Amino acid sequence: VEVMLQPTPALTWVSTGGILDLYIFLGPNPQSVIRQYLQVIGYPTMPPYWSLGFHLCRWGYTTTTTTRKVVERMHNASFPLDVQWNDLDYADKRRIFTYDPWRFGDLPQMVKEFHERGMKYILILDPGISSTSPSGTYPPFDHGLKRDVFIKNATGNILIGKVWPGPTAFPDFTYPETRKWWEDCIRDFHSKVPVDGLWIDMNEPASFVQGSVEGCPDNDLENPPYTPRVVGGQLNSGTICMSAQQNLSTHYNLHNMYGLAEAYATNRAFTNVLGKRPFVLSRSSYPSIGRYSAVWTGDVRSDWEQLRFSIPAVLQFSLFGVPLVGADICGFGGNTTEELCVRWMQLGAFYPFMRNHNDKPNAPQEPYVFGQKAQAAMRSALNLRYSLLPFLYTLFHHAHTSADTVARPLFMEFPTDPNCQTIDRQFLWGSSLLISPVLEEGAVDHLFFFSLGQYLLLPAPLDTINVHVKEGHIIPQQEPALTTTASRRNPFFLTVALSAGGWAWGDLFWDDGESLDTYEMGNYCYVTFIAGESQIVSDPLRLNGALDGLILGGLQVFGVPSSPHYVLANGDFSVCFFTQVLTVTSLALPMSEVFTVQWAL
Ligand SMILES: *[C@@H]1O[C@H](CO)[C@@H](O)[C@H](O)[C@H]1NC(C)=O
Ligand SMILES: *[C@@H]1O[C@H](CO)[C@@H](O)[C@H](O)[C@H]1NC(C)=O
Ligand SMILES: *[C@@H]1O[C@H](CO)[C@@H](O)[C@H](O)[C@H]1NC(C)=O
Numbered sequence: 001v002e003v004m005l006q007p008t009p010a011l012t013w014v015s016t017g018g019i020l021d022l023y024i025f026l027g028p029n030p031q032s033v034i035r036q037y038l039q040v041i042g043y044p045t046m047p048p049y050w051s052l053g054f055h056l057c058r059w060g061y062t063t064t065t066t067t068r069k070v071v072e073r074m075h076n077a078s079f080p081l082d083v084q085w086n087d088l089d090y091a092d093k094r095r096i097f098t099y100d101p102w103r104f105g106d107l108p109q110m111v112k113e114f115h116e117r118g119m120k121y122i123l124i125l126d127p128g129i130s131s132t133s134p135s136g137t138y139p140p141f142d143h144g145l146k147r148d149v150f151i152k153n154a155t156g157n158i159l160i161g162k163v164w165p166g167p168t169a170f171p172d173f174t175y176p177e178t179r180k181w182w183e184d185c186i187r188d189f190h191s192k193v194p195v196d197g198l199w200i201d202m203n204e205p206a207s208f209v210q211g212s213v214e215g216c217p218d219n220d221l222e223n224p225p226y227t228p229r230v231v232g233g234q235l236n237s238g239t240i241c242m243s244a245q246q247n248l249s250t251h252y253n254l255h256n257m258y259g260l261a262e263a264y265a266t267n268r269a270f271t272n273v274l275g276k277r278p279f280v281l282s283r284s285s286y287p288s289i290g291r292y293s294a295v296w297t298g299d300v301r302s303d304w305e306q307l308r309f310s311i312p313a314v315l316q317f318s319l320f321g322v323p324l325v326g327a328d329i330c331g332f333g334g335n336t337t338e339e340l341c342v343r344w345m346q347l348g349a350f351y352p353f354m355r356n357h358n359d360k361p362n363a364p365q366e367p368y369v370f371g372q373k374a375q376a377a378m379r380s381a382l383n384l385r386y387s388l389l390p391f392l393y394t395l396f397h398h399a400h401t402s403a404d405t406v407a408r409p410l411f412m413e414f415p416t417d418p419n420c421q422t423i424d425r426q427f428l429w430g431s432s433l434l435i436s437p438v439l440e441e442g443a444v445d446h447l448f449f450f451s452l453g454q455y456l457l458l459p460a461p462l463d464t465i466n467v468h469v470k471e472g473h474i475i476p477q478q479e480p481a482l483t484t485t486a487s488r489r490n491p492f493f494l495t496v497a498l499s500a501g502g503w504a505w506g507d508l509f510w511d512d513g514e515s516l517d518t519y520e521m522g523n524y525c526y527v528t529f530i531a532g533e534s535q536i537v538s539d540p541l542r543l544n545g546a547l548d549g550l551i552l553g554g555l556q557v558f559g560v561p562s563s564p565h566y567v568l569a570n571g572d573f574s575v576c577f578f579t580q581v582l583t584v585t586s587l588a589l590p591m592s593e594v595f596t597v598q599w600a601l
């Protein structure tokens with residue numbers, strides 16, 4: 001089916017046949033439309049906590065030595081970094097489930113070192129299985145042949161396309177035996193290289209030859225009566241033949257679901273191998289993929305236009321039930337400039353999934369390659385993100401359990417304000433944090449939309465990204481660190497924005513960050529914070545021990561009218577400052593117990 005949006009406004013549907021099931025979600029408001037949609041396609045999965053940290057990747061980290069140096073330089077320059085990645089550089093002759101014996105011979109050791117630093121490691125895993133290695137030398141293909149896991153052409157032979165390793169066969173993830181074989185491959189590889197996440201790319205599936213190395217037959221599936229405006233002008237351009245046979249049906253019927261089927265297989269396999277929450281990142285997507293995988297917006301260019309487009313791209317995936325989404329920060333294609341990369345790191349600090357990723361021929365764009373001023377701006381954006389991770393994680397909990405959005409368009413929060421309908425240069429985290437990035441070269445001011453209906457011009461020099469807390473909200477934060485392994489042990493603090501009436505509310509979901517189904521099994525903590533009548537009280541509604549030993553170190557209250565005479569924390573006098581904002585420091589209140597902070601005006 002091809003669907004076109006007309007300016008009228010109207011939708012035009014073009015179909016060559018089949019049965020069309022139409023679901024209409026009546027809302028009445030945008031948030032309930034999304035919830036109704038996700039009740040059909042499934043709620044998003046809960047990501048591991050570390051996956052909300054900073055990820056660094058490029059094609060062209062050609063050895064373990066180079067990859068280690070990247071991590072060391074990030075660390076030396078005090079940039080938070082949770083996850084180091086490798087693109088296909090790691091693989092022996094670009095074949096998945098192998099690693100290059102010379103350039104990546106000590107890959108297992110490298111991964112172990114990253115783990116010792118409290119970091120994680122992810123590598124790329126394309127679906128194409130090299131079909132030309134001498135028999136007996138490449139088990140993924142040999143075993144796959146034996147177990148009959150590959151997609152067949154119209155006459156029943158294995159369909160061979162071409163991807164990075166050369167000629168390749170394509171696993172048929174709709175076939176149950178294929179999913180078992182995939183799990184065996186992942187288990188075997190993981191026993192050697194204990195990766196923490198899998199990056200499933202090229203899963204449209206992409207192929208460098210049209211259809212197959214033998215082409216495709218001329219039939220109605222390859223050349224239907226109507227061809228939508230697809231890349232290359234034919235359905236089999238850049239992919240495999242439509243008349244190829246999969247267990248469930250023809251590839252014609254399954255093409256758009258190849259990535260979803262692979263994400264499902266990978267998520268299930270990896271869950272079984274790890275016994276923990278898996279992290280999977282997919283390029284191809286389809287409704288329901290948020291249950292199994294994160295998504296990134298593909299190979300974007302390093303330019304200002306793509307920086308701007310990344311906001312609607314991320315917000316759309318929010319609406320599609322894929323909250324864990326981001327664009328390649330600083331751009332994948334072409335060379336970035338320092339200013340663009342600073343602005344992109346600032347915006348990217350508010351992508352739910354934050355990864356800087358670069359293509360092989362380009363100038364480097366890791367934070368440490370830039371001047372001191374640019375580095376300071378990037379470091380401050382990263383530290384701000386890391387400080388907000390408890391809040392971000394809590395938003396993911398609500399996405400997982402209630403189909404809320406994480407990165408949220410303004411129209412969802414203010415559905416009756418017509419000004420909000422078209423805003424795509426600002427967005428919210430949840431309902432309380434407004435992000436107003438700079439999206440133009442040379443700009444130091446930015447237009448800011450206010451819920452009272454005013455536009456204000458705010459200063460935004462290179463080291464600044466404007467972030468605003470909505471009145472009546474409490475944001476749980478934690479002192480940042482170079483990894484989430486470390487930051488998760490740091491003191492919490494609260495940012496409180498009192499409403500005009502002096503009230504505010506916030507909440508925190510907390511668990512071990514990696515076990516399966518913690519919410520479903522009750523293995524989590526859930527604490528609410530309530531401010532009103534010159535005090536803030538915590539209310540731990542559920543405790544399982546995950547917050548034991550963690551403390552509240554301080555808080556900031558906006559909207560206190562004048563300097564208090566004193567502040568009491570659980571009845572004891574506390575250190576405080578007042579310069580329009582009430583700041584309370586040096587607290588050590590256990591997070592797993594009720595606490596009260598009061599101020600006397
Ligand atoms: C990191 O810092 C250490 C200590 O100053 C230094 O020996 C090392 O060479 C630095 N690493 C890199 C890759 O710059
Ligand atoms: C299927 O593959 C076989 C073996 O490569 C080839 O001989 C045959 O022509 C292919 N069939 C189609 C319909 O392309
Ligand atoms: C699909 O696989 C099942 C076994 O899992 C088998 O019984 C069935 O015949 C297969 N269908 C096709 C069309 O190959």
Ligand SMILES: *[C@@H]1O[C@H](CO)[C@@H](O)[C@H](O)[C@H]1NC(C)=O
Binds near residue numbers: 364
């Ligand atoms: C991009 O940077 C690389 C490495 O610094 C350089 O070799 C290349 O010429 C640059 N490309 C363009 C288009 O400026």
